[in-house]
Amino acid sequence: MFRLVSTYRSRHISESLPLFQARRTLFSTSVNALQRTSDEDGDKRIDFDHLFKSCNRLHLAKLLHALVVVAGKARSIFFSAKLVNVYAYLGDVSFSRRTFDQIPNKDVYTWNSMVSAYVRTGHFREAVDCFYQFFLTSGLRPDFYTFAPVLKACKNPLDGMRIHCLVLKLGFEWDVFVTASLVHMYTRFRALGNARKLFDDMPVRDMGSWNAMISGYCQNSNAAEALDVLNEMRSEGVLMDPVTIVSILPICAQLDDILNGMSIHVYSIKRGLEYDLFVSNALINMYAKFGELANAQKVLDNMVVRDVVSWNSIIAAYEQNDDPNRALALFYDMQLTGISPDYLTLVSVTSIVAQLGDSWNGKSVHGFVMRRGWILKDVISGNSVVDMYSKLGDMSSARAVFESLPVKDVVSWNTLITGYTQNGLASEAIEVFDMMQKEIVPNQATWVSILPAYSNIGALRQGMRVHGLLVKSSLYLDIFVGTCLIDMYGKCGKLDDAMSLFYEVPKMTSVPWNAIISCHGIHGHAEKALKLFREMREERVKPDHVTFVSLLSACSHSGLVEEGQWCFNVMREEYGIEPILKHYGCMVDMFGRAGHLEKAYNFIKDMPVKPDASVWGALLGACRIHGNIDLGAFASERLFEVDSENVGYYVLMSNIYANIGKWEGVDKVRTLARDMGLRKTPGWSSIEANNKVDVFYTGNQSHPKCEEIYKELRNLNAKMKSLGHVPDYSFVLQDVEEDEKEHILMSHSERLAIAFGIISTPPKTPIRIFKNLRVCGDCHNATKYISKITEREIIVRDSNRFHHFKDGVCSCRDYW
Template sequence: MVSAYVRSGRFHDAINCFYLFLLTSGVRPDSYSFPSVLKACGNLVDGKKMHCWVLKLGFEWDVFVAASLVHMYSRFGFLSAARKLFNNMPVRDMGSWNAMISGFCQNGNAAEALEVLDEMRLEGVKMDPVTVSSLLAVCSQSDDSLSGMLIHLYVIKHGLECDLFVSNALINMYAKFGSLGNAQRVFDQMEVRDVVSWNSIIAAYEQNDNPIIALGLFNKMQLIEIQPDLLTAVSLASIVAQLSDCQSGRSVHGFIVRRGWLMEDVVIGNAIVDMYAKLGAIDSARTVFEGLPVKDAISWNSLITGYAQNGLASEAIEVYRMMEEHKEIIPNQGTWVSILPAYSHVGALQQGMRIHGRVIKNSLYLDVFVGTCLVDMYGKCGRLDDALSLFYHIPRMSSVPWNAVISCLGIHGHGEKALKIFNEMLVEGVKPDHVTFVSLLSACSHSGLVDEGQWCFRMMQEEYGIKPSLKHYGCMVDLLGRAGRLEMAYNFIKNMPIQPDASVWGALLGACRIHGNYELSTFASDRLFEVEPENVGYYVLLSNIYANVGKWEDLDKVRSLARNRGLRKTPGWSSIEVNNKVDVFYTGNQTHPKCEEIYNELKVLTTKMKSLGYIPDLSFVLQDVEDDEKEHILTSHSERLAIAFGIISTPLKSTIRIFKNLRVCGDCHNATKFISRITEREIIVRDSNRFHHFKDGICSCGDYW
């Protein structure tokens, strides 16, 4: 009975059953029941108590029972207790060694496990399939490919390859290391394969971004009538998400529901939540999440990430708030990595800093993922200095934190500094990847560093053998175009070895907007509407160009073109965080509780601005209306409402941080310069493109934007 409970994972029931038996029946347990119940204890916590019972009933000389105790203690990481028992063992068989080693392996304690292994070798005891399987698992967990390969050599030398467990462990290990060839070779050599073998090889391809081969293997597995289990389904969910196959997603969901697995195991539920989120069906993800009988931290993390990745940052923040209300759910590293990007996205600095505090409390501040998210958060919330000093305190062996800090410097317009940090990266021996160069090129383009950008683009290909992607090309067009070299940018596009996409033509069109090139903008927009006719942003951009040069008929044409395609202008909004709360303003907003005060403040400001020489630039208004009306439209732009709200709601002369979902309008940019001078405040505006730091009537970007 006890062992039946253990096999089905009901450890509490196993232990309770054992105690009931012990205390009521008066019959001595035998040497078979103790090992089972000790295994249950190893999965929970009260092993000490059970150890007492072993001693009380005189079972400590039983080899099996003693080995179980050793395993339990080494699994908890109680080195000395395990060792003491081990040294006192009457007989040391293979099982005792394995008990000790596997305990450490299951604990993730690779170093200890390998130490015991050395000892075992010194005593002339050879590894058996059990030892090997345990060790291979821990090598893959701890990324120790060297030890893993050595063990594989041992396996070949001693003919252990034919063992099912050993082969399965090898497939898993090679999958973890990304060597799919080796994993496949082991799989092909196997004479007998069980469901674990199939799951392992399917997961190998699925986890290494090869969903098509993974799916093929799944079909093969069904053909030879191996029944898929829960773990197969977990891989399957990820496969269909990678293939963005919504319909198959629904089938996988149905398959799992029919088998009742969704109610049985939280892991598969989480996998389905993640699958729907990745397929963009965030509402389905929410529904599955709500229906889960048990939710753990990963369930919550998956939903938060799902919202954040679908661009729904406020929903992600709301879900995190709900998660905090469930005291029994303890947020972990994954939670911070899910929620921090959402805070970055809306500029919720104060809330992000609260997370920073918790991260330090949980000693997770040295985690590369969390550290990178924090750097990104500080950078994107306008605290560049904090982002930089934090960067130097987190591990930076991989390119990931470097990419984040370079990108932050770029959006703040510090191109030179970004290049300097890139140089530091090379000096420290960190290899740049394709993301590094996207960050770097965009940093150059924001700062007008044309030559440096071209140098980076060449170096990327010649020294690092990275083939430029559309993102890189887009950055280059932006770099040349912004700097006014429109002809060069256009020739650059013509010479591209791959088909330019909308982002590339969009960069050219954006440059035309800045430099007012009517002819080229017409040409660029024609190409643009061929490849991406449904992006409303480009119609607005083109309207801006036409309005600027007074081509009202052309503007009307663009408008009706967009209208005929059923497109509506993305509403502009700006947000500001005051007292841990994010307020959002839409252009022309009349519903905010402080609405009247905001418009009054703007009226007062505008008068002062005009006396200092501010002239509204009416060319930024797309509507063909009277000048008075145009001026009013400019004044009610969302960024201006947010700034005015900031002025009346925060202490005098304190810094104001604004977020805008689209690009800041040129007139608002000019106006903010005046406002910063009048109110003696630093005003930091982050728009969809970059940061603008306004202070004493000037902007850090030097109007290069």
């Protein structure tokens, strides 16, 4: 098409017009495709201006191009440059370039058009190369319009600095438009010093210059500096425009400065800017960050025009503030207005479905994404669906979606690893992490995802190996990675190492404090946890609801009832934190463990919110400890009402009946669970020995060293009996003979793991065991004897806490 003879005599135009008129219906009905106007001589001419304006599809652009060629205007710089721009606007930069190459005598405007075409279509390297070609080969001098697009295209600071040198050489350094573009460029590369020097040296600043400096600071999280520039701008009498407001509102949320945010809102109303679409969207996001959903809703309700960003912002506001039902209702409202969801809508909707635990709607969302082909087009969509299934606990579906992704980025891998970890599938998480390392470089979020998996199974050596990698990259000082390392060492029984790390990481927020307080709590060191809390208050670090869950749990496991009540009161009265169900559950557990069952029950009755399974479960657990069958039966009835599918609660109740020999009660509860299709979670214990993690299940007979393990257990049994150990058959939940009961107790998973540790490690070295369920009372007593017999420290972490056994004594002082 581009090599046709480009000039025709005017008499040939009339021969070509009928063909073009036959295609005129392809153009918008709002304009006439071939409008003709009479000039002074009465000749007919084509109104190309209308044709260019109505050209909104690529095939129409090609028809128009053909008409330009036929009309003899293909050599016109004006028409050719317009065609370059039209092709770029329609997304076909290859046709822009071919048209550009056919122009015989290119001027500065033509070169600028081609550079802009590359930038507009995202071909940044080609834009920079085109600029260099223009400067080095054309013999033309760039103008101030040249620099803005090419500076935007710079993807490395070296190109930007070269172009800055050309700006100085050509004398454009005082042009406001060019300098503002340089400021933008330097802030993108985080060279804020260079950007600020340019800005300060400007003799005259327009609105774009101020906005460039403010947005540069905002995008680099330099909130204080952004506000300084804003105050300087105001002192010079320059008024904020919509761009300034949109840049500065996120900073207010970052600084937790709602008063400044609201004052900007008032300014917007006074200046009539509150109806600006971008300002309104920014206001919704700002109020959402502060949890001010009523104000966010009011902004949406007052908007004259709403786009998909407006709806995404308000839906995300409710979703991120734990109101998924309202968020879902707004999603339906959005569809009723005729606005189609986009990828970001999907991110919110998948999170909403996960929060609601709505598996059926989860499949519906997955189908919606599949019909639109989004998983194949955009990795964010696929990642969102993987995350949704993970949070719904459906890891098989999450894995299937992950495997179907045509492109997997680091977020895809991190999402699957996090899903496995949070669903208690630590081994699978580690397996995926090992696969990931062969495909892609892990980032900060990867380490935050995988370290809890090592914590869950007590893979200390593997966790220490990761720590070594993090030290090399200095990432261990990152507050989130450092906190995960503290948690990993604490949960793997290395509390001293956890404390050493705690003193190295930044402690400006509650996150590392929560981790170290929790670690001391699960080790039974409640006094130390309380001391850390007092230090936290002295450092003026504000605690959050997680801090108090850790403190109350620590007090519960150590029997510090008065201290626990003090923490509960401080939380409400000093910090204004309203208790959630986790706090209430900890309080019930604390009263119950201490034997104050009536106080625990009265506390439940006085709760301002409806008790959930965790609250009734804490009471039922206390009834098992203290053998209160009547209150236990009452608690179990309430439990089965709110969570009838948790098999653990049926096991607890059957244990209560078994402890007092009421086997008909045991059979009744077990039958109830069996009729509902529930199965008891199998107990397992893991131990890391010889750089390998071995997992033992109760009654395990398949381990390669099975015979040696049981031989060692028989020897230990004989020695324990000689020291006065009497097996506690109340922890056998089967109605069988005593010799069979003794064999069942000896086959518990923690005993198998301990025996394996004894035969697999050097004498008198510590043994670390990790158990998924609560350790049974008889195994607890037996382990005390074994620690004395073998002269070893045996560290056992069960589902609740750590037990440090040494010289026949446990750190829990038998209070657990």
